[in-house]
Structures are given as C-alpha cells and as structure tokens.
Amino acid sequence: MSNDILNRETPQVLPFLPYAENALEPVISAKTIGFHYGKHHKGYVDSLKKLVAETRYADMSLEKIISETEGKSDKTAIFNNAAQAWNHAFYWQSLRPKGGGGPASALQKKIEVSFGSLDACKKELLTAAGAQFGSGWVWLVLDSDMLKVVKTANAEVPMTMSMKPLLTIDVWEHAYYLDYQNRRADYVTAVLDSLINWDFAAENLGC
CATH class of the missing domain: 1.10.287.990 (Fe,Mn superoxide dismutase (SOD) domain)
Structure with missing residues (x-):
C-alpha cells in the first residue's frame, strides 16, 4: 500500500x-x-x-x-x-516479515547524505523513540530535500508540519507492552534490525 x-x-x-497476524514473530x-x-x-x-x-x-x-x-x-x-x-x-x-537489512541504493545514498550512515539513521530513530515522553510515534521523514528523524506525540502526524513521512514506528505502549513490558528500546531495536520495511520508505521517497 x-x-x-x-x-x-x-x-x-x-x-x-498486509501479512498474517503471526508473520512478525518472534519480534512482535x-x-x-x-x-x-x-x-x-x-x-x-x-x-x-x-x-x-x-x-x-x-x-x-x-x-x-x-x-x-x-x-x-x-x-x-x-x-x-x-x-x-x-x-x-x-x-x-x-513493517514486513524478514525486514531490516539495508535500503535500496538510492535511499541508501539519501540516508548517507542526511545522516552520514544507515547506522547513524537507525541510532537517531532509537534515540527519538526513547526521548518520546508518553505515547507517540517516531518517523523518518523528508523535510525539504533532507531526511530527518522526528517524533510526534499521541495522534500528531508529520504532514501537519509540511514533512513527508517515509516510515514510522509506533511507540504507544499497546504496540509493545505485551511482548517487551517497559523495554521500549528493545522493541525499537528489534524492529529496526528485523522488521523495518525500507522498500516502503523508498517507495514513499519516490526512488
């Protein structure tokens, strides 16, 4: 989609x-x-x-x-x-089963220009997730011609700030608490390593 x-x-x-309810196990x-x-x-x-x-x-x-x-x-x-x-x-x-890994070359280059490396991008996503007080979302967005990581509280969305969302991680407690309890960082790390859908981000970027 x-x-x-x-x-x-x-x-x-x-x-x-877009997948079976058990398709994201054991991460989710x-x-x-x-x-x-x-x-x-x-x-x-x-x-x-x-x-x-x-x-x-x-x-x-x-x-x-x-x-x-x-x-x-x-x-x-x-x-x-x-x-x-x-x-x-x-x-x-x-998210997608057997996700993670690295993005396609065009998105990879954009990430390297914006963050320095894919690892640095993932670190910013993880840091933003930990810094979000209470419920919310962490996003990789296109802002003008650069990629950025932003966090939003509750139901807020990047579009209202004139940013184009490329992918998101839900950090409301209902997204992870049954599996990780209060270990939000473990959930986000596992998503980034094993489930994140870089192809979806590339599609939204138009590359």
Whole structure:
C-alpha cells in the first residue's frame, strides 16, 4: 500500500493487514498484533465512522480529514481518530516479515547524505523513540530535500508540519507492552534490525 493509496482511504475502511497476524514473530507476537490491529486500530476507525456520519467529512480521505480538522478545538475527536487510523495503516506498511537489512541504493545514498550512515539513521530513530515522553510515534521523514528523524506525540502526524513521512514506528505502549513490558528500546531495536520495511520508505521517497 503506497502513500497515495493511504491518502484515498475513507473513514469507513479498516485496511487489510498486509501479512498474517503471526508473520512478525518472534519480534512482535500474534497476540500483540491481534490486540493492536483488531482492537486499537479498528477502534479508531469505528469511532471515526460514528463521528463523521452525515457530515461533510464522511466521504473525505483520511489525509483530507486530518488537514481539515488539525488545530480546531471543536474537531479534536475527529482529528485524533482520523490521524490514528492513518498512522496505524502507515505503521503496518512500515513493517514486513524478514525486514531490516539495508535500503535500496538510492535511499541508501539519501540516508548517507542526511545522516552520514544507515547506522547513524537507525541510532537517531532509537534515540527519538526513547526521548518520546508518553505515547507517540517516531518517523523518518523528508523535510525539504533532507531526511530527518522526528517524533510526534499521541495522534500528531508529520504532514501537519509540511514533512513527508517515509516510515514510522509506533511507540504507544499497546504496540509493545505485551511482548517487551517497559523495554521500549528493545522493541525499537528489534524492529529496526528485523522488521523495518525500507522498500516502503523508498517507495514513499519516490526512488
């Protein structure tokens, strides 16, 4: 699922998980995926569907809803649920069985220009994950012509800061607590080593 397809998702759609619930084991258990996708992600979609029913948002893409409601105090619930539905759909695509390794050459070169090396990029992602106080997300983004690592709290998304997301790691506790308890760094390290989907990041970068 490319970023373009994600942008066309409507509030009524819970996108299919792109792999079996046990496909990310042993890094992320089927039990965690079952709760995370089947309860949390589905919950955001279901709540959003109710919030936008019979409103002008009902047929908008998730990204359009996010841009239309961001920063509006009377639309906070719609924004939060739309952004979380989008974030989760993007997160599932940021992972893949037998992931990790290194990116394709064009993305590798971009990473080296922006961070110095792939290891330095991964270290920044890990550091940002540890520095995120409470719930949130860690992102690899394109900002102007450079790649950056940013973190966002709760449901916030890089698009509202004019940055293009390339991949993300969910650092809400429900993403890892059943498997890692309070060891967030172990979860993020394992994702970067074994599951991160560099092909998805390259596709979003356009290379």
